[in-house]
Amino acid sequence: MRQRIVAALLVAALSGCAATPAAVSSDALTGLGAEVIHVGVAYDTAGRGDKSFNDAAGAGLDRARKELLVEATEVTAAAENDEGRAASLRQLAAGGSNPVIAVGFLYAAAIGTVAQEFPDTLFAIIDDASVTADNVVSLLFAEEQGSFLVGAAAALASRTGRVGFVGGVDVPLIRKFEAGYTAGARSVDGDIRVDVRYLSRPPDFSGFGAPDKGRAAAARLLADGADVVYAAAGGSGAGAFEAVAAVPGAWAIGVDSDQYLSAPEAVRPRVLTSMLKRVDNGVFQEIQAYIKGDRKGGVKRYDLKVDGVGYATSNPAVRKYRPQLEQARYRILSGAVRVPSS
CATH class of the missing domain: 3.40.50.2300 (Response regulator)
Known part of the structure; x- marks a missing residue:
């Protein structure tokens, strides 16, 4: 099988035609042709x-x-x-x-x-x-490690000394995000206040897919004085972003993927960074x-x-904080900082 694949590629090259994935059987995947x-x-x-x-x-x-x-x-x-x-x-x-x-x-x-x-x-x-x-x-x-970094970014960007966290569902997994975020913020400002709201609790898991609840929770945090809101709430985060975008000077922090890249145009400039969970x-x-x-x-x-977790730098606004964030990342990697997960 391997000889036939190589021969096919040689024929394609000699004929002046590039071999495309479609031209080579998926059997080539393993190099032995054993399975697809x-x-x-x-x-x-x-x-x-x-x-x-x-x-x-x-x-x-x-x-x-x-x-x-x-x-x-x-x-x-x-x-x-x-x-x-x-x-x-x-x-x-x-x-x-x-x-x-x-x-x-x-x-x-x-x-x-x-x-x-x-x-x-x-x-x-x-x-x-x-x-x-x-x-x-x-x-x-290690969601808590990535959340520590964006928590530090939140504290660096906050002007009120008060930041918020919106969790989709109150379960141990999302508590890891909260714990890391809080620790990261307090590593920058020991007096910072971290306000927390969860959208639902088991057996109700709707908090991961309720943008209206995310919007309401973030709006409440902002009204209470927070000026940076981290949403670890799945699809509900879109609502939280909308609430942040409606408040001049406020920042949103995304989760899992670089949500600066996927946010609507009206919201994108307000997404400071995202905790990258490299699923x-x-x-x-x-x-x-x-x-x-x-x-x-x-x-x-x-x-x-x-590289299982990290933070996004697509928004130029976060780049001025990179020296401090990279220092925090190094301290975690070196073992000087052990990030809590609960």
């Missing part, structure tokens, strides 16, 4: 287009399609419950996808069920390590590892050391 990799990705109900968590996962899949020549099927949970999520995972596994990647901790119960039904399929879940099985791998991120890297690297033969369960962690 078909990845399944299950998004939560917000799906692609949330300009945050799901889109970051989608970006990693898009990169794998382009660079690794994998095939893929993407689905969005049809219902906001364990049954709906299990149905999505089951659909992908039964259709031949392997690996199957679940986007978000809300898939934990569904993964636990469906992984037993398909023992020969590798399942990966982002943001949860509660399921221990030979065919389940957990992809975890795209996690998804891409997990697919790459699978191709290389790493098909074991376990836990993989993405922190500052492996």
Whole structure:
């Protein structure tokens, strides 16, 4: 097979035609022609287009399609419950996808069920390590470290000495964002006030997809004196951004992806920075590892050391703070600062 692929490429070169991915079989992916990799990705109900968590996962899949020549099927949970999520995972596994990647901790119960039904399929879940099985791998991120950096940026940019945090749902994962953000802000100004609002609490997970609630919460924080608001709330963050944009001099801080790049034109100038949670890297690297033969369960962690988290610099307004932020990043990397996660 390898000789046939090389010969095909030589023929294309000699004929003056460039060999395109379509001209070379996807069998070339492994270099041995042993298999075609078909990845399944299950998004939560917000799906692609949330300009945050799901889109970051989608970006990693898009990169794998382009660079690794994998095939893929993407689905969005049809219902906001364990049954709906299990149905999505089951659909992908039964259709031949392997690996199957679940986007978000809300898939934990569904993964636990469906992984037993398909023992020969590798399942990966982002943001949860509660399921221990030979065919389940957990992809975890040091959200508190990235949030520490944007918390420092918030304190540097604040003129009132008061900043805000909007959490989508009051769960341990989002508390990691809050803890890091608060610690980062206080590393700059020990007297700064950090006001916190959550949009919902379990079993109500609507806080991740309710822009109206995000708008109202951010407006309340701003009315109380905060002039920088960090929204770790999924799709609800769009509403928080709108509230910030309506207040002259106020700043918003995005999450997961560089939301300065995706924000509406009227909002974009007010997005100071974003906490980058490199879910795209996690998804891409997990697919790459699978191709290389790493098909074991376990836990993989993405922190500052492996570019798993960080902060965005697209808005020129944040660049004047980079020396202080880079110093904070180095102190975390060196171990001089241990960022709290709760």
